[in-house]
Amino acid sequence: MFAKTRTNAESASAMKMESIWRRVLGGGQAPIWIATVVLFAVSPLVAPGSLKASALLSMLPFAAVLAIAAVGQMLVIQQRGLDLSVPGMMAFGAGLVTGLSQWYGWPVWASIAGAIILPAIAGLISGIIVTRFGVMPLVVTLGMNAILLGTVFALSNGTPAGAPQEIADFTKGSVGIVPNALIIAVVVIVVGGFIAQRSIVGRKLTAVGVSERAASAVGFRVTLYQTMAYALAGAAFGIAAILYAGYVTTPPLFYGDKYLLPTITAVVLGGTALTGGRAALISTGVAALFLTQLGQLLRAVGWQESFQLIAQAVVLLIVILARAIVPMVSSSIKARREATESQTVRA
Amino acid sequence: MAKTTKSRTAPARVNEPISIEPDIKVAPGTMLLKLTGINKSFPGVKALKDVSLEVVAGEVHALIGENGAGKSTLMAVASGALVAEEGTIEIGGETLTPGSPREARRLGLAIVRQDPALLPDLTVAENMAIGAGLTSKGGLKRAPEWAQAHLNPWQMGIDSRARVSDLSVEQRFVVEIAKALALKPRILVLDEPTEHLNKEEVQRLFRIVRTITGGSAAVVYISHRIPEVKEISDRITVLRDGAVRGTFKASEVSESQIIELVIGRALDTVFPPKGKSIQSGADDKLVVSNLSGRGFHDISFSVKPGEVIGIAGVQGNGQAEVIRALAGVEAATGSVTISGKKLRLGSNSAAARAGAVYVPSDRHGEGVFMPLTVGENIVMKTLRAVSTLGIVRDSWVNKVAAAQIDRQSIKTPSTRTPISSLSGGNQQKVVLARTLLSEPEVLLAEEPTQGVDAGARVDIYQIVRGAADNGAAVVILSSDGVELEGLCDRVFIMSRGTIIAELEGKKVTEAEITRAELTSTTERKRNDELRSRSTRFRNWMRGDSSPAAVLGIVVLLIAGLVGATNGAYFSPFSLNSILFTASMFILIGAAQHVVVLGSGFDLSVGPLLSFLVVIASFFVIDGGNIFIGIGLMIVAALAVGFVNGYLTTKFNLNPVVVTLAIALALQGTLFTMRTVPGGIITPAVTDLIFAKIGFFPVITIVAIVIALLLEWGLRRSRFGVELRAVGSRIEAAERQGIKVKKVQLISYVVTAFLVMPTAVILMSQIGIGDGRPGLSFTLTSVTVVVLAGASIFGGRGSFIGIIAAGILVAQILSVPTFLGLSGAWGYWLPGFITVGAAILYAQLRRLRRK
Structure with missing residues (x-):
């Protein structure tokens, strides 16, 4: 009897310890906040000056672009898809916002609207093909990517255009010391987060992502919500592209390629499971900040672009491996403890 | 039946009889399968309690019992598919290492499951070759001929080169049986083999069963259908609630004695009073006429407000499909009217808007949203009621959820607890609370008390009856006769996709329900159109290579077009x-x-x-x-x-x-x-x-x-x-x-x-x-x-x-x-x-x- 109580007390404290490290490594949103704080803390040690205002101000707009694009990717991943059309979407958005005004003479507001609405329509088409025709998201978005790149090529005739002056001024501008691009990103994430967490639409999107079958049994229009996720993702990619175009003024035609993997990494780092379900919008934004600062830091210590690709791939692999291994290990520890416990009881 | 295809697909010489008798010859009565002291539990349920079973050469040993009595679990343990906590398995005198299906197969045990383990994209012959372990050394080349020889005795018109996904359900089942027989088993386990077969095919199966048990083999025959069991078996073992209730010579027990043993349980649960609020004069709330769909056909019935209807029947006779069609989750034809309004079939959201609420039996997969909290699950169907201008108010969610937790006595630490940490019974109460909040016109519940402990059961019965008392039409699908007797005003019994009997008033008793279920001899309606009308061209079009030809034509067309423009x-x-x-x-x-x-x-x-x-x-x-x-x-x-x-x-x-x-x-x-x-x-x-x-x-x-x-x-x-x-x-x-x-x-x-x-x-x-x-x-x-x-x-x-x-x-x-x-x-x-x-x-x- 005495022996048994002692084991219980021990195992209770062990369990508590374990649940802490499992929470830190195995999933959830806490790890990315910690990692980001740590990264910024060590930044000055690795590269002196990397926390200077000028360095931060040049990094933040890119973090904003990635954060908004990652929100789009997250919407699709929440529905257990994966959007491989990010490069095409980003190129399309930038091509529209620059090309529509430069070559087709659209007013600035119209080219901004076009750069949001047309990618959203492309996303809608992908969504309809996925949900109505039952084609794998991967194949659809891969094909859509090529179609969009072709469209960008046709739109620009192979020559990148410059962003309208108003947009360039706005994105490079700031309110006080806060860059406008960052404000847009925060607005998108806060509004998006509010819709995702608090609105009926957001709840239903979550429900469909968690379990298509349960949502269907409750009577939700499953395909409608899934399709909507792809369309909203398209709009997010469009907004990100406008900011990017404004900030770099004349974006290369196919700059979008370098955003594919980081969007996925940011979503995974942010704590949204690749198997769908609850979306973690705010931490996805934090993850975007983390990734951009990491890139900045590596650049500061002299890593070239190609090394950065390797670093991103390694970060992503480590995160998904940790997410897979930690639950495995912790459940085997639990099983072993239960086995020893039952032995103690028998003894 | 399908003679036309047979002659073409099968070369003449494989019509010679093929041996399905085991290679090891033993005298009748030799012990072939011996299970001793098997204990097996699943989370929350003890599936098998100290079960022992002996099967000897030359006999057909029937295993009977209600749904969930443990028959299939026992055979899964015997075949190595499941590992029991305790007990030993001996096949042909050798002890089986628990959980090794390959070894069981090698020792001579072959099992035919209700749900065939076939690979849909492979051909029949390839499936049979994998099953028999013939995939190496040129075995695959000879497989079609060899498989055809095993299939021909069935006269089902199955081409061994056809893809399994192109076969009908009953053809697939025959492939599964032929695959098992090709192993020349010493013990053949047949799990509900006649569910998919018509009378003639059942007789053919029985002839084969008698052939192999005439020699050195034994057959374990799992079934619900007592007339068939009486006809084919030598001995009968009855299982109830995971324990053996006795083994008898088939000739020495009567049908009614068997039924008594299978049920053997008194009404021991408290049920709410029946039908006090059926508005007999009122218009029917739910009218179903000529509803047909996958797995069921020509279903017609109507339900008054306040009435609880039960749908009974041996598992897999179309009951679940009917409920799912009513909920709009599966497609159907016919007509369904709710409160006088015609329902658009095959649309879950249309059904939900009309007030039909579905409580699925697969609680984990379809009932609850696992990673979400108790509160979120409770309000999921009535989000509008807890929000203003499309924004959900968390305080209202908590208030509504707390009220339901209290009212349905759901045991949970808080509304913010993840539902996955609740017990099965409490999860089910959450599903029902969600259902009741939406004030259903029609409540469609599938196995509402499956995997639920006794205390929660009583609560669930109260909840269901309460919904009816509030004016809903309730349709319950259950495989528990006691539950149907205690809860329902009327019960329909389904067999092979259609309603075969209706019990009303005093006749709604477990014994009557079970009798109707077990003595049914209806035949499954066959849609003969669907049988394989295979022609050579059709087969080729369905094959993997047909796209190649189409693409080839496209290549030539493009070449012609482009060539015409630019030489x-x-x-x-x-x-x-x-x-x-x-x-x-x-x-x-x-x-x-x-x-x-x-x-x-x-x-x-x-x-x-x-x-x-x-x-x-x-x-x-x-x-x-x-x-x-x-x-x-x-x-x-x-x-x-x-x-x-x-x-x-x-x-x-x-x-x-x-x-x-x-x-x-x-x-x-x-x-x-x-x-x-x-x-x-x-x-x-x-x-x-x-x-x-x-x-x-x-x-x-x-x-x-x-x-x-x-x-x-x-x-x-x-x-x-x-x-x-x-x-x-x-x-x-x-x-x-x-x-x-x-x-x-x-x-x-x-x-x-x-x-x-x-x-x-x-x-x-x-x-x-x-x-x-x-x-x-x-x-x-x-x-x-x-x-x-x-x-x-x-x-x-x-x-x-x-x-x-x-x-x-x-x-x-x-x-x-x-x-x-x-x-x-x-x-x-x-x-x-x-x-x-x-x-x-x-x-x-x-x-x-x-």
Whole structure:
């Protein structure tokens, strides 16, 4: 009897310890906040000056672009898809916002609207093909990517255009010391987060992502919500592209390629499971900040672009491996403890 | 019945009788299967309690009991599919290592399950060959003939070369039986074998059962149908609530004695008073007429407000499908009216709007939203009531949820607790609370108390009756006779897809329900239209190779059209260049196809290709060591394939994400190695690659030969069949004893290895170490695979199709040059064909399934 109580007390404290490290490594949103704080803390040690205002101000707009694009990717991943059309979407958005005004003479507001609405329509088409025709998201978005790149090529005739002056001024501008691009990103994430967490639409999107079958049994229009996720993702990619175009003024035609993997990494780092379900919008934004600062830091210590690709791939692999291994290990520890416990009881 | 097809599909000489008797001869009465003291529990349920069973040679031993009595669990333990906590299993005198289906099979135990473990994308013969372990040493070549010989006695018109997915349910079941018999089992376990068979086929089955039990074998016969059991069996063992209630000689017990033993339970639960609020004068709330759908037909009934209707029947007779059709989750024809308004069938949201609320039986999969909280689950159906202007108020959610938790006595620490941490009974109460909050007009509940403890059961009965008292029409599906007796005002009994009896008033008793269920002898209605009307052309069209021919025609059409506009198209030079490009597309498509066949995906083929080209540019140059270069390329390809495969299979990671990460890591590495193009590939190699016969590149012939060899391996080698098995239905492949992870791992390695020859061609074409041209090959490989008609979900497709698709893609990509189109078409064409072909094939497959 005495022996048994002692084991219980021990195992209770062990369990508590374990649940802490499992929470830190195995999933959830806490790890990315910690990692980001740590990264910024060590930044000055690795590269002196990397926390200077000028360095931060040049990094933040890119973090904003990635954060908004990652929100789009997250919407699709929440529905257990994966959007491989990010490069095409980003190129399309930038091509529209620059090309529509430069070559087709659209007013600035119209080219901004076009750069949001047309990618959203492309996303809608992908969504309809996925949900109505039952084609794998991967194949659809891969094909859509090529179609969009072709469209960008046709739109620009192979020559990148410059962003309208108003947009360039706005994105490079700031309110006080806060860059406008960052404000847009925060607005998108806060509004998006509010819709995702608090609105009926957001709840239903979550429900469909968690379990298509349960949502269907409750009577939700499953395909409608899934399709909507792809369309909203398209709009997010469009907004990100406008900011990017404004900030770099004349974006290369196919700059979008370098955003594919980081969007996925940011979503995974942010704590949204690749198997769908609850979306973690705010931490996805934090993850975007983390990734951009990491890139900045590596650049500061002299890593070239190609090394950065390797670093991103390694970060992503480590995160998904940790997410897979930690639950495995912790459940085997639990099983072993239960086995020893039952032995103690028998003894 | 199907004599027309038989004569054509089966060569005459295989009509000779084939032996299905075991090789080891024993005297009748010899112990063949001995189960001693088996205990097995599932979370929350004790499924088997100290069960012992002895089966001897020469007997048909029936195992009977209600749903959930433990019959199938017991046989799963005996066949090694499940591991019991305690007890021993002896087959033919040898003790079975628990949980080893292969060993059980080797010792002579064959099992035919209700749900056949067949691989839908493989042929009947391949399925039977895998089942019998005949996949090596030319076994696959002889398999069709051998399988046909086993199928012919059934006269079901099954062609052993047909794909299993094209067979009807009953044909599949016969394949499953024939597969078991082909093992020449010493003990044959038949689990509810007559559910899918008509009278004539049942008699044929009985003749076969008698033949094999005339010799050295025994049959364990699991069934609900007592008349059939009486007819066929020698001894009967009755199971109830996981324990043996006795073993009897079939000739010494009567039908009614058996029924008594099967039920043997008094009404011991408290039920709410029945039908106090049925408004007999009121209009019917729910009217169903002539409802038909998959698994049921011609269902008509009506329910008054306040009435609770039960649907009973042996599991799998269409009851669940009827409920699901009423809820709009499954398609149906006929008419359903709720409160006088006609319902649009097949739409879950239309049903929900009309006030029909569905409580599914699969609580984990369909009932609750597992990662969400108790509160979120409770309000999920009535979000509007807890929000203003589309914004959910958390305080209202908590208030409403807390009230329900209190009212339905749900045991949970708080409204914010994840529902996954609640017990089954409390989860079910959450589902019911959600249901009641929406004030249903029609409540459709499927097995509402399954896996629920006794206390929660009583609460659930109160909740269900309460809904009726509030004016709802309630339809309950249950396999528990006691529950139906206690709860329902009327009960319909279903058998083989239709209502065969209606019990009302005093006749709603468990005994009556069970009697009606067990003595039913209805035959399943056959839709004879659906039987295989196979013609040679039809079979070929359904085969994996038909896309190849279609693509071939498309190639010729495009060639004609483009050639008519630009005569230079048919010049030897342009034909040569198209075919040369095609060789790369065939090989890279074949590489992607290997991994896709096993339900994988590899986004790293393009970057790997570039990586290999860059490696080559350091060694395969004038003055470099070509052999070291080629060796390094092979090692690199194999290593990448292994890493891809190891990460995805060992840790169950998403293949797309893994291969994407690897792809970018490879890109990073190769651009570090060659920031700018450099390293001229030696002409010694390129000249070899550019060799041609007439205008035809030799390398294209090589690529076609490689694809043909792969096709041969896919059909004839053990790995090929296992790969398709894994891609076809992973859990069935596992049940057949295939090492799924190993097969998938190898498929990634093979894919990466096949990138190697493509790299040799590409480096000759570009002639210099440049990483960029290879990157686009990932999309090309997917385009080729999709065009070839391979199911992107794995399991089917042919390398012949890959050859045709490779040539077509090379041709299409050359079109812009010949027609003088803009560079945008270089992107548009592959994009549109990929998406277009994927949609087309998805539609074709959907049509085929109908």
